[in-house]
Amino acid sequence: KKKMILDLDTGVDDALAIAYALATPDADLIGIVSSYGNTLVENSAQNSLNLLALLDAPEVPVFLGEAHSSTTDSFETMAISKAIHGENGVGNVDVPKASRSVEKQHAVDFIIEAAHQYQDDLVMVPTGPLTNLAAAFKKDPEIEQLIGNITLMGGALTVPGNVTPYTEANINQDVAAADYVFKHAKHLVMVGLDVTLRTLLTKKETQQWRDLGTEKGRILADIFDYYIDAYYDLDINKNGAALHDPLAVGVAVDPKFVTLLPLNMTVTPDDGRTIGDLDKLKDEHINNYAAIDVDVPFYLERFMNYMIMLLK
Ligand code: BDR
Numbered sequence: 001k002k003k004m005i006l007d008l009d010t011g012v013d014d015a016l017a018i019a020y021a022l023a024t025p026d027a028d029l030i031g032i033v034s035s036y037g038n039t040l041v042e043n044s045a046q047n048s049l050n051l052l053a054l055l056d057a058p059e060v061p062v063f064l065g066e067a068h069s070s071t072t073d074s075f076e077t078m079a080i081s082k083a084i085h086g087e088n089g090v091g092n093v094d095v096p097k098a099s100r101s102v103e104k105q106h107a108v109d110f111i112i113e114a115a116h117q118y119q120d121d122l123v124m125v126p127t128g129p130l131t132n133l134a135a136a137f138k139k140d141p142e143i144e145q146l147i148g149n150i151t152l153m154g155g156a157l158t159v160p161g162n163v164t165p166y167t168e169a170n171i172n173q174d175v176a177a178a179d180y181v182f183k184h185a186k187h188l189v190m191v192g193l194d195v196t197l198r199t200l201l202t203k204k205e206t207q208q209w210r211d212l213g214t215e216k217g218r219i220l221a222d223i224f225d226y227y228i229d230a231y232y233d234l235d236i237n238k239n240g241a242a243l244h245d246p247l248a249v250g251v252a253v254d255p256k257f258v259t260l261l262p263l264n265m266t267v268t269p270d271d272g273r274t275i276g277d278l279d280k281l282k283d284e285h286i287n288n289y290a291a292i293d294v295d296v297p298f299y300l301e302r303f304m305n306y307m308i309m310l311l312k
């Protein structure tokens with residue numbers, strides 16, 4: 001069975017990535033590493049701890065990762081992130097505080113250790129900036145060829161970005177780290193805005209979680225409804241909100257949800273575009289794949305089955 005590490009900036013949709021990873025029988029969630037992005041890294045870690053406890057998985061360890069991008073020395077949460085994810089990252093909903101705290105080991109060292117231990121069986125799913133993973137690659141370059149599968153949420157190949165006309169938020173947070181990971185990964189699948197913006201959830205579905213009558217069903221519905229309202233108010237989408245991060249987890253264990261385009265990619269240094277790497281266009285060896293189409297009903301059915309199973 002595959003071993004999964006999530007690298008999250010938790011985050012409303014990151015919260016659902018945790019849920020999907022716990023529910024899928026196809027991988028064991030062996031740890032969550034924390035990133036800055038939707039919120040500060042400490043808060044992102046605390047949100048992950050609280051959600052794991054709420055979802056009956058308090059034993060999954062959470063590691064603190066890098067607090068800011070590899071090219072800056074501090075980080076402030078963007079106003080747009082607060083508007084979409086709430087001041088606390090999880091839609092301003094009170095999630096009961098977990099009794100456990102973060103591990104002593106740093107996120108980067110945990111990634112390195114797990115890569116050596118599980119090698120091809122390790123599935124890394126970053127759904128925030130790629131700062132932790134790039135730092136791990138740089139600290140121990142051997143792991144670049146060990147990790148069997150990196151499936152990330154980030155980037156935009158065939159559609160515009162969501163923070164600039166070209167850049168998606170996770171890539172934008174640390175363009176240099178993203179480029180490093182794209183160039184050095186053994187096998188990388190990009191689940192970007194091309195597919196995540198088409199994979200929408202509405203209040204019709206969150207009502208089904210509410211109807212379960214459980215505390216966790218109510219809390220997850222409250223968290224996601226905040227995000228649906230933000231999408232509506234900010235005019236991002238009036239018909240629901242994107243399941244960015246849980247789609248990446250789904251694809252990591254079952255690529256059949258999407259159509260993959262094999263393409264060596266690069267991230268442009270100035271504007272963080274995820275595009276084909278001109279230098280490697282004729283390379284026989286392709287190690288990047290971009291998801292360019294998604295079977296939404298197929299994915300949504302699986303996603304909802306898992307959520308209902310987990311929340312009841
Ligand atoms: C990505 O940015 C974050 O806000 C979300 O959690 C998602 O990972 C979407 O661009």
Ligand code: CA
Pocket residue numbers: 008009010011013014037038127128245
């Ligand atoms: Ca995220």
